[in-house]
Amino acid sequence: MPRFLPPFRLFCILVLGFSSGLPLALTGSTLQAWLTVEGVDIKTIGLYAVVGFPYTYKFIWSPLLDYINPQMFDQRRGWIVWMQLACAGLVAALAFVDAHSAWTVAAVAVAIAFCSATQDMAIDAYRTDVLPAEERGLGAAYYVTGYRVAMLVSGGLALILAGEWLGWRGTYLMMAALMALCAVLSAFSPSLNTTDDDKPAKKALLDIVKQSARDFLRKDAAWGVLLLIVLYKIGDAFAGSLTTAFLLKGLGFTLTEVGVVNKTVSLIATLLGAFLGGHLMKRLGLYQSLMLFGIAQALSNLTFWGLSVTPPSIETMGVAVFIENLCGGMGTAAFVALLTSLCTREFSATQYALLSSLAAVGRVYLSAPAGYVVASFGWSTFFVLSTVAAVPGLLALFFLRASLQKLAR
Known part of the structure; x- marks a missing residue:
């Protein structure tokens, strides 16, 4: 690889940062904009702020990611890909939900937040495991870049797409497709190349x-x-x-x-x-x-x-x-x-x-x-x-x- 090109693992960290940031606005500011346009009561919209609670309390189930081996790829990538696919499916499902069905919207949004928060933990663990010490600063930079770009895509760009071209259903389906693409790219990210992946699963939780x-x-x-x-x-x-x-x-x-x-x-x-x-x-x-x-x-x-x-x-x-x-x-x-x-x-x-x-x-x-x-x-x-x-x-x-x-x- 030419010296001016970054290692492939850093490109993968960029993709993982994008995947981490994409669902956040879809259950936050973009969801609020959709509900507002659809005429949902402002008090109800305000209550949707709590759907992001899995991001705050994700540490509660974090040991499960060290305990359970998904039996696909290595342990870290397995969790990442499964959660990305789950997010893609749930975002696509949200595209077909009636905006006025408050409990259904809330249930799907919480499920997206839960899978997204779990994905974030798996990505943090993967980044910790795969990057050598001298690349951790650059790895953080690539991750933050992907994350910020994704928030723009699922935030500002999503509003433009919904208002001008695709409508809300088409926009959410497009975001689901991007999430699924991230899962495909994550599947080809570098393996941890370790024979110890199954050791945490042999311990009690x-x-x-x-x-x-x-x-x-x-x-x-x-x-x-x-x-x-x-x-x-x-x-x-x-x-x-x-x-x-x-x-x-x-x-x-x-x-x-x-x-x-x-x-x-x-x-x-x-x-x-x-x-x-x-x-x-x-x-x-x-x-x-x-x-x-x-x-x-x-x-x-x-x-x-x-x-x-x-x-x-x-x-x-x-x-x-x-x-x-x-x-x-x-x-x-x-x-x-x-x-x-x-x-x-x-x-x-x-x-x-x-x-x-x-x-x-x-x-x-x-x-x-x-x-x-x-x-x-x-x-x-x-x-x-x-x-x-x-x-x-x-x-x-x-x-x-x-x-x-x-x-x-």
Whole structure:
């Protein structure tokens, strides 16, 4: 293979990222748009937000992916392909459901979310198992790229297709076909080439839970690393939780202005940041990348502080959004590489699901008081505090420097 071409496994990670991101909007924003156009009551539409709960609680059944061997391909690819085919069938079924049949729509949407969340865990485990250490940063970049493109396809593009050419049934059938195509491509992704695939299935399910936890806690400074996972993206999440509200209410930009910037500038910047971070990681290593990108994503919050103390303009908003998403994309690439490095191959599905759920604690719960901070201190102080909120994670990273060299394989 020519040196300028990426390894085939990275192309497969790109496809898997696309497959992971495709179902999300189909049970979220695109589903809401379909129901709205069909005249479903707004209260009913609001209740559909809960159909995404499998994504939050997927760690509960994650040990099953280390316990059950689907007996097709190797264990990881077997789960991936089966879940992709299940998602394809369910999305196609949703195309024929009456939008006003609330319980039927909800049941199919929850089933899609369940299969999609299970697919995500299998893909995380496969990515952990198949990528060598030096490619984990790039692997994260390829995965994020595929994921973001898929969200555009099943989000914005789906709305255009439904409104202009295919209608809702045709659009959902097309999305189902794309999902089925992902299953075909996944079937040809590189095998893990191991003779140990059936070992997890020989253990009792409870043993897998216990052994995966025991295996992780044996690692050097395991509890400190768990704290790092919670804290590393706190500052980024704290600021990001109210960015849209700030641009709309704080600065007075219109929905269209904010929408155009978020759909274009943020996407380009995030993808550029993920790839730049992935390439730099090959030279810098895991610890230095986490520290450098962590500092960058913390300081990038100050660009929004700059917006809060200067007259608003589209140009300065675009610059701030670009810088924040560029640095956030770099930090995400390093953070995903960290989670991947922490997982043991035998228990990668269980451990990655638990670690990613732990990472969500900071994003969901510790950033929840953000609105109260703005109400009490104003936007300028809020963005300064969001930068300060990143400091504990950077300090934890600094003190874990030696341990991370042992933990990352």
